[in-house]
Amino acid sequence: MSKIYIQGIGHYVPAKILSNQDLEQMVDTSDEWITTRTGIKKRHVVEKETCSDLAYQASLKALEDAGLKATDLTHIVLATFTPDTYVPNGASHLQKKLGCAPTPCFDINAACTGFLYALEVGRGLCLTNPKAKVLVVAAEALTSRVNFTDRSTCVLFGDAGGAVILSTEPGKAEVKNILIQADGSLGDLLTIKGGGSAYPPKLGEPIDEKYFVEMQGREVFKYAVRSMADICLELLAKENLSSKDIDLFIPHQANIRIIEALTKKLNLDVDKVFINVQNYGNTSAASIPLALSEAFEQKKIKKGDKVLLVAFGGGFTWGASLLQF
Ligand code: UT7
Numbered sequence: 001m002s003k004i005y006i007q008g009i010g011h012y013v014p015a016k017i018l019s020n021q022d023l024e025q026m027v028d029t030s031d032e033w034i035t036t037r038t039g040i041k042k043r044h045v046v047e048k049e050t051c052s053d054l055a056y057q058a059s060l061k062a063l064e065d066a067g068l069k070a071t072d073l074t075h076i077v078l079a080t081f082t083p084d085t086y087v088p089n090g091a092s093h094l095q096k097k098l099g100c101a102p103t104p105c106f107d108i109n110a111a112c113t114g115f116l117y118a119l120e121v122g123r124g125l126c127l128t129n130p131k132a133k134v135l136v137v138a139a140e141a142l143t144s145r146v147n148f149t150d151r152s153t154c155v156l157f158g159d160a161g162g163a164v165i166l167s168t169e170p171g172k173a174e175v176k177n178i179l180i181q182a183d184g185s186l187g188d189l190l191t192i193k194g195g196g197s198a199y200p201p202k203l204g205e206p207i208d209e210k211y212f213v214e215m216q217g218r219e220v221f222k223y224a225v226r227s228m229a230d231i232c233l234e235l236l237a238k239e240n241l242s243s244k245d246i247d248l249f250i251p252h253q254a255n256i257r258i259i260e261a262l263t264k265k266l267n268l269d270v271d272k273v274f275i276n277v278q279n280y281g282n283t284s285a286a287s288i289p290l291a292l293s294e295a296f297e298q299k300k301i302k303k304g305d306k307v308l309l310v311a312f313g314g315g316f317t318w319g320a321s322l323l324q325f
Helices: 020-024 031-038 051-066 090-098 111-128 184-189 217-238 256-265 284-297
Strands: 005-012 017-019 042-044 075-079 105-108 133-140 160-167 173-182 248-251 306-313 317-324
Touching (some): 005 051, 020 031, 051 133, 051 160, 090 105, 105 111, 111 160, 217 256, 248 284
Antiparallel strands (some): 005 160, 017 042, 306 317
């Protein structure tokens, strides 16, 4: 089987910052509660920008990093659950901005695990098309689906984009393995019900809570820790590695307490864990490529490093990937 490589990495966040102090003015919450329960201090939020704007800026950076032009791309895979529109798909808006028609483009919705699902699809495209140059991008204008009167969710989320370019040509990191899993029976614990065919919008009916993120936080927390720990161990076993062999661990940035519990379960050295949840909150699908790109930019990754990625999200979905830099 051909080897698959990441050629370029990039990320983008919108300029506007929403701090915990700002949220104190909006709902009955406190900086103290948000910081101790989640680790989040601030998040970046869109004003006029859309999902494809975030994806576009991140993609330009990844293309530049790879030394490629948009017209070199053979496929665009966008992980998101907050596309600009449902039809056309979010990736079409991105492709238009990149000016690279007729490159095929489509969306993947696996909530916060979206990037790892898209990476697996990108890997498949590279394996069947040895000349492929696949843009795997994740972007969420997530605050467009956050209920800013619900304190249990509105303090958690932020907006961002992150991208990588995949190909079979040797590049900065080899994608050694990817594992993705799901359990659809738990979908109700983290959901946006309104607007789908089960809850279609009706002309003249008001928009209510079901059109926004609803989450049973405590339940999600438990499954998140267990599923991410298990899939990391499964991936490490497949690669004949132990957690001691990992140079940098990049978990989904949803909650510092989830990251700490996971670090403990995996017996990882805390110095090997990359954390930026304090600055961005939970950016869903964008969380992993944003953290990967920042870690690289901050020179936390050296040549030869083994980097373990893991994510968990609505569906439930979860996944892990091992990169070799
Ligand atoms: O990215 C996809 C995966 N998503 C996640 O991983 C999120 C997983 N879940 C979590 O991170 C945590 O469950 C939360 C951060 C969402 C909540 O933390 P928690 O420690 O599980 O709190 P809780 O929901 O059990 O609520 C504890 C208390 C409640 O009050 P009572 O019933 O004890 O009086 C809530 O009403 O905290 C209250 N509360 C708040 N208080 C101040 C909930 N949200 C807030 C808030 N400010 N923003």
